[in-house]
Amino acid sequence: MRIAVIGAGYVGLVAAACLSRSGHEVVCIEKDEGKLAELQDGRLPFYEAGLAEIFTAGVGKGSLHFSSEVAACLDAEVVMIAVGTPARPDGRIDLSQIYGAVSRIVEQARFPQLIVMKSTVPPGFGENLKARLLSRAGVPLTYLANPEFLREGSAVRDWYYPDRIVIGGDQELAVAKLARLYADIDAPVVTMDVGSAEMVKYAANAFLATKISFINEIANLCELVGADILPVARAVGMDRRIGGEFLQAGLGYGGSCFPKDTCGLDFVSTCNGYAFNLLKAVIEVNNRQRVLALRKLRGMLGTLHDKTVCVLGLAFKPGTDDIRESPALDIINLLLDEGVKIRVYDPLAMKNAQRLLPPEVYSASGTMAALEGCHALLVATAWPEFTGLDWTAVKELMRPPRLVLDGRNCLPAEEIIKNGLVYQGVGRPAKPENQPGNIILPKSDRTPFRCQVTRC
Numbered sequence: 325m326r327i328a329v330i331g332a333g334y335v336g337l338v339a340a341a342c343l344s345r346s347g348h349e350v351v352c353i354e355k356d357e358g359k360l361a362e363l364q365d366g367r368l369p370f371y372e373a374g375l376a377e378i379f380t381a382g383v384g385k386g387s388l389h390f391s392s393e394v395a396a397c398l399d400a401e402v403v404m405i406a407v408g409t410p411a412r413p414d415g416r417i418d419l420s421q422i423y424g425a426v427s428r429i430v431e432q433a434r435f436p437q438l439i440v441m442k443s444t445v446p447p448g449f450g451e452n453l454k455a456r457l458l459s460r461a462g463v464p465l466t467y468l469a470n471p472e473f474l475r476e477g478s479a480v481r482d483w484y485y486p487d488r489i490v491i492g493g494d495q496e497l498a499v500a501k502l503a504r505l506y507a508d509i510d511a512p513v514v515t516m517d518v519g520s521a522e523m524v525k526y527a528a529n530a531f532l533a534t535k536i537s538f539i540n541e542i543a544n545l546c547e548l549v550g551a552d553i554l555p556v557a558r559a560v561g562m563d564r565r566i567g568g569e570f571l572q573a574g575l576g577y578g579g580s581c582f583p584k585d586t587c588g589l590d591f592v593s594t595c596n597g598y599a600f601n602l603l604k605a606v607i608e609v610n611n612r613q614r615v616l617a618l619r620k621l622r623g624m625l626g627t628l629h630d631k632t633v634c635v636l637g638l639a640f641k642p643g644t645d646d647i648r649e650s651p652a653l654d655i656i657n658l659l660l661d662e663g664v665k666i667r668v669y670d671p672l673a674m675k676n677a678q679r680l681l682p683p684e685v686y687s688a689s690g691t692m693a694a695l696e697g698c699h700a701l702l703v704a705t706a707w708p709e710f711t712g713l714d715w716t717a718v719k720e721l722m723r724p725p726r727l728v729l730d731g732r733n734c735l736p737a738e739e740i741i742k743n744g745l746v747y748q749g750v751g752r753p754a755k756p757e758n759q760p761g762n763i764i765l766p767k768s769d770r771t772p773f774r775c776q777v778t779r780c
């Protein structure tokens with residue numbers, strides 16, 4: 325099939341490359357000149373495991389092309405929209421990239437096409453787009469919702485092994501045609517109306533975010549009662565009705581999806597006169613989790629002013645160079661406000677982070693270099709290379725009190741303590757000889773947080 329994909333981001337580029345590997349003729353349209361130049365030069369604009377090989381093969385055999393012109397998709401049977409839908413500061417979803425792309429298609433369409441929405445859009449949006457924009461085209465354009473569930477870091481794997489493929493649409497033939505596009509993927513295809521498909525995407529992300537905030541609440545309580553979140557989460561997750569995934573306590577969720585999609589769904593609820601209280605609490609708990617890390621550092625270091633803190637891990641999760649809504653960056657900004665000197669390192673995300681971090685943040689060339697002279701270490705991303713550090717060497721490099729705040733519960737606590745450092749995880753029991761004690765939030769930090777999605 326001839327396929328066009330609009331937007332060469334994490335979703336669009338993975339879709340384009342994988343579809344070209346499945347034997348389709350794919351053109352990927354990207355309006356960002358810098359990204360396009362890289363792609364046309366045979367380079368990927370971001371890191372994603374396994375993507376480079378598929379991309380290079382597609383370009384090599386001539387089935388994967390790149391263009392800046394929406395006109396390049398005119399002879400495609402299927403046009404997939406995979407442009408960004410970031411959040412505005414008030415949580416509202418910014419749909420301007422979609423309108424930009426779809427308006428051009430409507431203006432230029434010459435023969436009937438399937439318009440497939442892979443971007444995450446609010447429930448109700450597709451029907452609206454059909455009625456107000458697609459109907460203006462001179463030829464029939466059939467709209468299908470086809471939300472994407474891949475995760476960054478495992479996007480290629482997730483493309484080939486999804487739990488399900490969701491297609492929303494009211495025209496059977498069109499739905500069947502899109503389902504055929506995924507014929508080589510062994511996953512159930514679930515069909516429904518457009519609005520329901522749009523809701524599946526938000527509901528799935530909101531539920532996963534809820535699991536994370538829930539386990540973070542339990543972790544915070546564990547600290548207060550002296551329980552350990554690791555066996556607690558493991559045993560709770562062994563109940564098949566609950567499931568063991570997304571029960572890792574830590575600094576809270578980040579990334580380009582959960583923060584914006586939870587706030588987006590909350591906004592949709594409010595617009596419909598419904599107070600989605602559970603979701604509001606999920607967002608609030610997530611925001612508070614970052615502040616808790618700051619309070620722990622303050623509680624353990626005495627005063628933060630003039631202290632040096634090493635932050636290891638800047639990406640919003642391991643396996644990606646994406647720093648959008650990264651908890652690490654939020655915490656760094658909170659620490660800078662308190663006069664802390666910061667040294668950072670991330671195996672993949674240094675270049676992206678340097679574009680956002682203020683110049684006073686020291687970017688180290690490696691883990692050990694970042695640790696030099698630091699009073700405290702905060703591990704904000706669970707990169708495997710941080711877990712196997714030589715803790716004797718770390719102790720030599722750091723200055724007292726040599727606090728290790730394990731924001732992802734990914735470090736060997738016993739070994740760290742044995743080497744004479746002070747260890748504190750999230751929801752881990754406080755050992756009197758090693759810990760300065762648990763931190764109880766003062767009233768001022770228990771007030772509700774607003775939606776803080778500002779850097780999408």
Ligand SMILES: NC(=O)c1ccc[n+]([C@@H]2O[C@H](COP(=O)([O-])OP(=O)(O)OC[C@H]3O[C@@H](n4cnc5c(N)ncnc54)[C@H](O)[C@@H]3O)[C@@H](O)[C@H]2O)c1
Pocket residue numbers: 330331332333334335336353354355356359406407408409421422424425442443444445472473474475476580581
């Ligand atoms: N990132 C993920 O893991 C993920 C997973 C599932 C769903 N989603 C959803 O998919 C959508 C895309 O996410 P992403 O992370 O790939 O976004 P992204 O910001 O990485 O990429 C979007 C790309 O679209 C390009 N673009 C915008 N308007 C264009 C136009 N008119 N013509 C050509 N190119 C255009 C942008 O320049 C950008 O490169 C969002 O709605 C997101 O919520 C993302």
Ligand SMILES: O=c1ccn([C@@H]2O[C@H](COP(=O)(O)OP(=O)(O)O[C@H]3O[C@H](CO)[C@@H](O)[C@H](O)[C@H]3O)[C@@H](O)[C@H]2O)c(=O)[nH]1
Pocket residue numbers: 444472473474475476477529532536569570571572573574575576577578579580581582585640641
């Ligand atoms: O137990 C957990 C699991 C995840 N996280 C954090 O949650 C965030 C998101 O992680 P993950 O879901 O793995 O990454 P994303 O690439 O953002 O993927 C999510 O968002 C995508 C965009 O909508 C969806 O397609 C995916 O299904 C959904 O998992 C990261 O900051 C993680 O550190 C936790 O704190 N604890």
